[in-house]
Amino acid sequence: MSGDGLLVAVDSPVHRVPAQVKLVALFVFVLAVVSTPAAIFWAFSLYAVMLVAAVVVAKLPATVVSRRLAVETPFIVFALLLPFVATGPQVHVLGLHLSQSGVLGAWNVLAKGTLGVIAAILLSATTAPRDLLAGLERLRLPATLVAILSFMVRYLSVVSDDLHRMRVARESRGYTGGRVGHLKAVAGGVGVLFVRSFERGERVHLAMRSRGYTGRMPLLSVSGATRAQWLEGLAISLAAVTIAVAARVVSL
Amino acid sequence: MSGPAIQVERLVFAYPDGRQALFGVDFTVERGERVALLGPNGAGKTTLVLHLNGILGSVAGGTGSGRIQIGGTGLHREHLTEIRRKVGLVFQDPDDQLFMPTVRDDVAFGPANLGLRGAELDDRVHEALVQVGMQDHADLAPHHLSFGQRRRVAVATVLAMRPEVLVLDEPSSNLDPAARRELADILAGLDVTLLMITHDLPYALQLCERSLLMDGGRIVADGKTRDLLGDADLMAAHRLELPYGFDPLSVPGPERS
Structure with missing residues (x-):
């Protein structure tokens, strides 16, 4: 695949x-x-x-x-x-x-x-x-929703890579701790991940503005x-x- | 329009939390020049380049003063679109720069914001991808590319806007030696004014005849890259170090080619 x-x-x-x-x-x-x-x-x-x-x-x-x-x-x-x-x-x-x-x-x-x-x-x-x-865009789904879905498609793999790296880092330092301990660590990890993703969002927004973004995403589709x-x-x-x-x- | 490609005068800036990052920056870059911006971490290099297209600074509603001119156009709120077309900023992490589902959509983002549509837009996208040698990867999603390829596409997203000034934030970071060399070949072949932040001093020497050295929010030295790198006292005073065994006087630079 x-x-x-x-x-x-x-x-x-x-x-x-x-x-x-x-x-x-x-x-x-x-x-x-x-x-x-x-x-x-x-x-x-x-x-x-x-x-x-x-x-x-x-x-x-x-x-x-x-x-x-x-x-x-x-x-x-x-x-x-x-x-x-x-x-x-x-x-x-x-x-x-x-x-x-x-x-x-x-x-x-x-x-x-x-x-x-x-x-x-x-x-x-x-x-x-x-x-x-x-x-979805052709079917007149609001542009903001299309943009949100598009960012999700793009950054899902980036965020899941982040999550994977955090798990590897945790386990490399000898973290065991069973099922409950893992849940606790993941819960903490989600907080860190949120902050990281939020900061990335700010950097992406800077990059978008640098290329002339004024609040409207360009259309993806051309023909019906x-x-x-x-x-x-x-x-x-x-x-x-x-x-x-x-x-x-x-x-x- | 005439005037130097970049002219910065008495630029002062403090972040909203009160931390002052720039303490009066003055420099001029002529058209067609390639200039490296060197300096230790926290010197204010990235803050400075974010001013060049009005992302930070008084234009964006921040606290600061000073004057910036790009190709003779003053940086004012009403010129912001034009300035952002003229100054192409390539960010350090390509994952921040590439935010659309496919390479083609991403390269088209800038020109589409400039109002290009249809065949004209497709031509512009193709032209930019050819410049970085990525035309065969237009329909891929960015996360299917290698890091070096993503960095090259990031350069293409900016080239598609036909900038007069290309500003790169640490272009060689995290690249393997082959990708680093390929990017140098691409950058050396571009016909634009280049300002490049880098910690990679041999890279600066290879691509840029002139360098600015920044520390503590000021430009502390401005001269030929070879002279700056050869000045051991200056280098040591600003936490800059050459790679082991590298002698800036013994290798060819851009001035000979």
């Missing part, structure tokens, strides 16, 4: 879709998924098929996607607890007493969560951080997306909206 954010650097049709189109597509897709009634199982399998197709077209390795799915773990734990803690009519599976609404609730969380996370992985793995910023690119990028999301509407009608 090149370490350029979460980007998987290959060339694919999905990589070439402009970032603002992908951002809108993700947003619409997730809205469609969450508004689908949980009991309409065929809708979710259609979503899954479309997402898997997109992952294949984007040439993302299955191992990368499954590894990044790990962020979902806390929700999975919560979902697996639901059938045991929810009340209402019970079903018996392998000798276990499970709540019916709990099982459906767990499925609801699991299916929608997994689909949403895979869609987000698709976006983050096919878009460079800088393009993502340019896309064409109608064809919008249609291509939104294809799955629009299909998802159609499915969601159909599922609503069926469940009435």
Whole structure:
């Protein structure tokens, strides 16, 4: 991995879709998924098929996607607890007493969560951080927020290097001290890190003013997306909206 | 516009906490000159160069007095944009200077603030990157570059504004010998007035015919770099030391090339 954010650097049709189109597509897709009634199982399998197709077209390795799915773990734990803690009519599976609404609730969380996370992985793995910023800018996100995100992208590695150096310095001087001691040291370290980062911020501001900064960041993006690119990028999301509407009608 | 590239007269400055850093600084740098600014830590060198483009001093609302002229233009609030274009400041830590997501965005930051757009802006960025030999790295993020490469990009960010005066704060610090030499080649090939803060005395001798020696907020010596470095008493009085075995009289300097 090149370490350029979460980007998987290959060339694919999905990589070439402009970032603002992908951002809108993700947003619409997730809205469609969450508004689908949980009991309409065929809708979710259609979503899954479309997402898997997109992952294949984007040439993302299955191992990368499954590894990044790990962020979902806390929700999975919560979902697996639901059938045991929810009340209402019970079903018996392998000798276990499970709540019916709990099982459906767990499925609801699991299916929608997994689909949403895979869609987000698709976006983050096919878009460079800088393009993502340019896309947010095209979508009229306030310039100050874009600037804050851009500084975060730029200085995350600098700050984490600082943190790493402080840990090495601590341990080189024989610091052990177990889990609690480590937490204490990290808490102190965070204070030092804040001061360091604050001072760096002041120096960066000086450097910006030296190059004529007057309070407005120059724009990152130059060109918009064409109608064809919008249609291509939104294809799955629009299909998802159609499915969601159909599922609503069926469940009435 | 005429007049010397930099003219500083009776410059006095104290930080807001009351610590006085400059006690009356006078010097003039002619166009095309390369001047090294030498002196021990805490002499006020960085404070002085931050005055040259109006970051510190009375223009920026600080306490101080004195007069600064850059290429014949007085340093006043209404000329600040022009002065900051004329004086390109390269900071010591490239991580402070490179704050945009990619090299290209960063080099474009200055010219974009000057109002350049589109193809003109792209040309300017490319030209500056070619000057430092980094044109093949335009789309990389700064943290993917080596330290020497980052220092060169930092120089390019300033060159993109086509400055008349290039001011560098310790350009050779933290560089390995090869990167240090590459940067010297780049700096020697630039057609601008150069003012360079450095503790690297051989570097000063290699690049700059003239040197200013600063200590305690004053200019204490001004002359040929070779004469200053050869004056053992002066050097010892201001905590300057040559590297072991280095004889300033035995090596070629810029005056011969």
